[in-house]
Amino acid sequence: MSGSAVPGRRRFLTTGAAVVGAAASGQVLLAGTARAAQSPLPAGVFSLGVASGDPLPDAVVLWTRLAPDPLHGGGMPQRAVAVEWQISEDSRFRRQVRRGYAWARPEYGHSVHADVRGLRPDRHYWYRFRTSGQLSPVGRTRTAPAASAAGSRLRLALASCQNWQHGYFTPYADMRAQDPDLVVFVGDYIYESTSPITSIREHEGTGEPFSLVQYRNRYAQYKTDPDLKAMHAAAPFVVTFDDHEVDNDFAGDLPQDPDKQSPEAFAARLTAAYQAYYEHMPVRATAVPNGPHIRMHRRLDFGRLVRLNMLDTRQFRSDQATSQAGALDPAMTMLGAEQKQWLLDGLHGSQARWNLIASQIMMAETDVKLGDGKAWFYDAWDGYQVERNALLAEFANVSNPVVLSGDRHVTMISDLKLDFADPRSAVVGAEFVGTSISSGGDQNSAAFHRQMDPLKADNPHWKVIDNHRGYHLFDIRQAGIDAQVRIADTVTRPTSASRTLATLRVDSGKPGVRTV
Ligand SMILES: [Fe+2]
The missing domain is CATH 2.60.40.380 (Purple acid phosphatase-like, N-terminal)
Structure with missing residues (x-):
């Protein structure tokens, strides 16, 4: 500066x-x-x-x-x-x-x-x-390119999940050095909950925030991280929230624990959390909350190169399924009818070469049951499969759909398939799950791969899985997207070296992603 x-x-x-x-x-x-x-x-x-x-x-x-x-x-x-x-x-x-x-x-x-x-x-x-x-x-x-500009390159960084307690936000130092035109942040800017991992940095206050002043103090603490502060001062952010900006795994007006938070108390909590979110984010007046509601889904265009659809997968969703049958219930919605139509209109009416969909939570299947049968995470799109699959069917008629998501605290880069139940099903897009800035802290990579690599046979659409902290960097051009998984060596110290773990390519007109 x-x-x-x-x-x-x-x-x-x-x-x-x-x-x-x-x-x-x-x-x-x-x-x-x-x-x-x-x-x-x-x-x-x-x-x-x-x-x-x-x-x-x-x-x-x-x-x-x-x-x-x-x-x-x-x-x-x-x-x-x-x-x-x-x-x-x-x-x-x-x-x-x-x-x-x-x-x-x-x-x-x-x-x-x-x-x-x-x-x-x-x-x-x-x-x-x-x-x-x-x-x-x-x-x-x-500023964004003019609406009619073909656009030569957009350098975009994808970030999510920065838990103060789990580490320093060191990946942002490397992100700043990479000089992106834009940072897309897909949720968990703060964490409301306390964590068993508090050895690195402790939250201010005495527990979870519920009031406006408590949420303000939490955001203020996060914003004191020097790498986050410097990154904000270096490039524009396009942000959306996930669950931890309010309450873990909440769905619409339902808290994680309805037995402990009454509807009235949770409405007051949503009101406080959304207001504090607005107060701390560089967003337009369209995002000024109205009580326990906030408008966050929106579109941004970068010439004719990129259309960026920012989704809201929290406020309009059905409550999470608790069984496989529930995950397959056609009544389950992630987006709600109005937002779903808004997204389809934006995809089909797009003039852009690349149609990015920033979804807080993972869209590709994660089958965590080895061998026959399936086991899914019900908070992600796997818990809302009928709507997910209908959306994937629409992708076949969209120019280069690419999903950017977070939430999982791991890198997962996948082909998106028309039907994950059918291994021969057509590939209709690509997804990047952009690990976390610090959430989860430093992890044992060998243990991760011992546990997860055997699941690759059940998830043949996975191209890269990894559990380092970091972010994804995209150079988007007309002909293709060159992506890098950038990882930090550690978040347990205020500074860290970073490196590229994997490079990938998405070719225009050829759905899916490949390692290079
Ligand atoms: Fe997270």
């Missing part, structure tokens, strides 16, 4: 002529009025860093949250604070192209979401915030 000096007032006034858009006089007046009435803020309001997300060809969301005392409610006075944002074509802010003001309001944890418009497509921008004489770190972001 570059440590640019605070521009003086005169400099702001003289550069104002070049600045258009949200710096219009009304908002400047707003900030002036607010400033006059405010006493200085405590030092360190930018302790949680900066982030950007959901890039469009002409827009990106810039995020920060003012929190001088991040682990104890934030430490801000109970009043709205005007925060100036600045965005520039260079890291030293000599070519500022936009600036404006946004309110950091106490009812949203003094978070700031500036949806900056009027930018140029497919280029880097640098941004920062200023309030009460304090200047934030500098972040860098990148």
Whole structure:
């Protein structure tokens, strides 16, 4: 991050002529009025860093949250604070192209979401915030290519599952060095639950969060990880949540343990968890929660190269099956009728060469029963097989569908088949299950392969399985996707070397994935 000096007032006034858009006089007046009435803020309001997300060809969301005392409610006075944002074509802010003001309001944890418009497509921008004489770190972001652009390459990183207790988020240091255009995060940004593995780092607080303040403190703690903070400042994220942002294995409005959490108590918990999620993520105002509901499924286009469909596989799903017959029940839904139709419309109406589907949970079959018969994980798509198989049947008429998922804390790279029950069934797509940033901690690789390799005969669609911590990196071009499984040697120390464990290729027009 570059440590640019605070521009003086005169400099702001003289550069104002070049600045258009949200710096219009009304908002400047707003900030002036607010400033006059405010006493200085405590030092360190930018302790949680900066982030950007959901890039469009002409827009990106810039995020920060003012929190001088991040682990104890934030430490801000109970009043709205005007925060100036600045965005520039260079890291030293000599070519500022936009600036404006946004309110950091106490009812949203003094978070700031500036949806900056009027930018140029497919280029880097640098941004920062200023309030009460304090200047934030500098972040860098990148807009999406123009809608009509063919696109030469999109470098995308897939991440999920960062358990503070299980390790340092060292894979992000390597991810930053790989300089992706975009990070897709498919869930478990925080963990609500305590863990037997607490030897590396302990959660703040005294147990699981239930209230808004408790969730805020948990997010704030996670955001103090230096590698996560630096990665957010280096590239835009497109995020969605899975279960641990709320409660392990929850389904819609049903908690993991309905005997312990009443419907009213769980609705209050969802409301708190979703609000804290919104407050800490670089997402548009479309994601402002409405009580115990939040809209997270959405689409982002990167020219005619990539369409990215972000799914919500938590809020609209049926409660998990408890038997094989239940997993095969046609009434079971993962997406809900409205989201399913939205996804099909987006896939069939796509102009993009590559149609990515970011699903929090694994789509390919995982049969964990050796030999005859099947045993599945009911929380994943295996528990919702009729809907999964109907979706896979649609893939045959979609341009290059590729599923990106997480949840499993292992790498699993698979062909997606029309019917996993039939080994000769057609391949209709590819799936990358992108291991975890830290969840599960350092694992014994030999023991994993002793246990899992014999299952390969039952799961012939698996191409790579592995249990190191890390992420997946994709170079997406018209002709194909080159993928790397990047793994860290350890997450038990704050720094680690990383390496490529496997390289894979998905060729355009040829469903499936192969190792190279
Ligand atoms: Fe996880």
